[in-house]
Every structure is written in C-alpha cells, then in structure tokens.
Amino acid sequence: RRTLLMGAAALGLAAPFIRPGAARAAEFTMKLANNQPMTHPTNVRAAEAVAKILEESDGRVDIQVFPSNQLGADTDVLGQLRSGGVEFFLLSPLILSTLIPNAAVNGVGFAFPNYDAVWSAMDGELGAYARSQIEAGGLIVQENIWDNGFRQTTSSRGPITTPADFEGMKIRVPVSPLWTSMFTAFGAAPTSINFAETYSALQTGIVDGQENPLAIVSTSKMAEVQKYCSLTNHMWDGFWMLGNRRAWSALPEDLQAIVSKNFNEAGMAQRQDVMALNESLRGELEAAGMAFNEVDPAPFEQKLREAGFYAEWKGKFGDEAWAILERSVDRAL
Ligand code: X2X
Numbered sequence: 001r002r003t004l005l006m007g008a009a010a011l012g013l014a015a016p017f018i019r020p021g022a023a024r025a026a027e028f029t030m031k032l033a034n035n036q037p038m039t040h041p042t043n044v045r046a047a048e049a050v051a052k053i054l055e056e057s058d059g060r061v062d063i064q065v066f067p068s069n070q071l072g073a074d075t076d077v078l079g080q081l082r083s084g085g086v087e088f089f090l091l092s093p094l095i096l097s098t099l100i101p102n103a104a105v106n107g108v109g110f111a112f113p114n115y116d117a118v119w120s121a122m123d124g125e126l127g128a129y130a131r132s133q134i135e136a137g138g139l140i141v142q143e144n145i146w147d148n149g150f151r152q153t154t155s156s157r158g159p160i161t162t163p164a165d166f167e168g169m170k171i172r173v174p175v176s177p178l179w180t181s182m183f184t185a186f187g188a189a190p191t192s193i194n195f196a197e198t199y200s201a202l203q204t205g206i207v208d209g210q211e212n213p214l215a216i217v218s219t220s221k222m223a224e225v226q227k228y229c230s231l232t233n234h235m236w237d238g239f240w241m242l243g244n245r246r247a248w249s250a251l252p253e254d255l256q257a258i259v260s261k262n263f264n265e266a267g268m269a270q271r272q273d274v275m276a277l278n279e280s281l282r283g284e285l286e287a288a289g290m291a292f293n294e295v296d297p298a299p300f301e302q303k304l305r306e307a308g309f310y311a312e313w314k315g316k317f318g319d320e321a322w323a324i325l326e327r328s329v330d331r332a333l
Pocket of ligand 1: 035195
C-alpha cells in the first residue's frame with residue numbers, strides 16, 4: 001500500500017486511481033504495533049526493518065508500523081496480538097507479565113549495574129529463559145530484545161534524592177504488578193496507567209510524576225509537564241518483538257527467516273541508538289528546563305529489601321527463575 005501511495009505522489013496523481021503495473025498487493029499484509037512516537041529510535045529502526053523485509057521478500061511481506069498506540073493502549077493491543085488482530089507487537093516484558101508472569105524477571109529493582117550486565121543477561125541465559133516462558137504462553141518472540149533503558153524518575157513535585165522523597169508521591173507506573181509492588185515498597189502511591197494516557201495524566205496533575213528512560217522523556221516531550229528528573233536507575237526494561245503464532249506459522253520458512261533477520265538486526269541498531277540517547281540527553285533536557293540530580297542507589301535498594309520486595313518476588317517468580325536471575329547478574333538479590 002505504501003509503495004502505491006509513494007508512486008502516486010511521485011507522479012502527482014491521486015492515489016486511489018494509480019495501479020502501477022509492477023506493483024501488486026502483498027501476499028502477507030501485517031501490522032506491527034508499539035507505544036512510541038515515530039521520533040523514538042524504536043520506530044526509526046522498525047520503519048527501516050519493514051522496508052527491508054518488503055524488498056527482500058520481493059514485495060510478498062508488507063508490514064505496516066503503527067506507532068504511538070494508534071491501535072490501542074498496550075494492554076488492549078496485547079489482547080489483539082493473542083487473537084490475531086495484530087501480528088507483531090513490541091512490548092515491555094513487564095506489561096507482558098500480565099499474561100505471562102515470569103516474563104517480568106528482568107524488572108527486579110537494581111538487578112543490573114550497567115548495560116554490559118543487561119546485554120550479557122538478556123542475550124544469555126536470562127533472555128533465553130524469558131523467551132521460553134513467552135513461547136510456552138502461546139506467543140512468538142524474536143531473539144534480540146530491543147532497548148528501552150534504565151528508568152529515571154521525573155516529577156513536578158520535587159527531586160528524589162533519598163527514598164523518603166518517594167513518600168506519598170503520586171506516581172504513574174505502567175500496568176504491571178511488579179511496578180506497583182516496587183513503588184509501594186518505596187512508600188509512594190503508584191497508579192497503573194497505560195503509556196498512551198501518561199502525558200495527559202502528568203499534564204492534568206492526576207499524578208505528580210512518572211518514571212522512564214531519558215530517550216522517552218525526550219521524545220514524549222515530558223519536559224513540558226515535568227520539572228525534576230532524578231537519575232534513580234531503579235530498573236532496566238526493554239521491548240520484546242512479539243508475534244501472533246498463527247500468523248507466524250502461515251509464513252513460509254524463507255519469509256520467516258527474512259523477517260527474523262531484519263527484526264533482530266533492527267533491534268541491535270536500536271540498542272545503540274537508545275543507549276547513546278540515554279547517555280547524552282541530560283544536557284538537552286536541562287536546556288528544556290528540567291532540573292537533574294544524581295542518586296545513590298544503595299539506600300533505595302535497601303528500602304526495597306526492608307519492605308520485603310525481594311523476598312516477595314523471589315516467591316512469585318519461583319526458585320528456578322530467581323536462580324537464573326542471580327546467576328545472570330552474578331550476585332545475590
Ligand atoms: O509505558 C512505559 O512507561 C514504557 C513506554 O516505558 C513501557 O512500555 C514500559
């Protein structure tokens with residue numbers, strides 16, 4: 001469809017009347033949904049990937065990207081992915097955990113000290129464990145997880161410098177029990193809100209703050225509605241490239257290989273983009289009016305421990321998943 005529209009534009013003719021001889025409807029027309037705007041590297045790389053898939057499949061596989069929750073909020077699109085209304089979905093493992101509980105195991109607070117630790121775990125045993133859980137839950141998942149990043153805390157109320165600053169803070173968290181549990185343990189008052197409604201919840205003051213990596217703080221223009229940004233680094237999160245099993249099985253193997261290769265390569269490129277942004281955006285956000293502060297993570301982790309957060313989630317994830325997590329980050333949690 002896009003090819004036809006581009007052809008029409010180039011010829012200066014009205015799109016509906018153009019049927020260039022070479023173009024034909026794709027054999028497989030599919031949708032890829034996600035919650036980020038077109039400016040976020042996720043969609044820059046997703047757009048590149050679907051263009052290559054169209055080309056390398058000789059026009060047989062046409063995947064259209066729907067950014068910014070155009071097909072619905074994340075928890076709705078997860079239902080559409082299961083039913084086959086959406087074929088592909090880039091989704092946080094923690095939101096996915098509303099369907100597949102142990103997919104959230106990467107989200108345990110302060111588990112990863114840095115990106116090296118993240119990639120060795122997620123490209124290693126921990127990622128393999130999560131993917132096996134996802135496949136057992138009836139979905140397809142591509143090998144390489146895409147980056148969201150280490151999450152930072154923004155607020156209109158004041159900076160977070162010690163755990164006490166979270167006391168009573170109305171904070172938006174994504175829809176996932178792990179997030180609610182973590183911020184309850186910090187002493188905050190978390191509210192589950194899909195990403196699609198987050199900006200307006202901040203703007204109207206339904207919540208004081210939210211937490212997301214700097215790439216999202218920037219591309220979703222949160223400096224317009226948030227004054228403070230505290231580098232809490234409390235959790236790393238990513239996006240799995242999920243697929244509907246029936247739609248995936250309908251693709252011949254050679255086309256599956258083209259799709260997988262391009263989605264995985266796009267994920268690797270997106271990681272580089274997002275890591276670079278998360279490390280470089282502070283100055284730009286300060287220029288946009290945000291006040292930044294750095295945070296010592298130790299008392300925050302201690303607060304979670306005292307509140308029973310780690311014990312609770314070890315119980316929920318179970319000994320096997322917890323042991324894999326501890327091995328993957330090479331420490332006891
Ligand atoms: O909803 C969020 O905050 C986001 C964009 O980070 C996730 O997808 C978890």
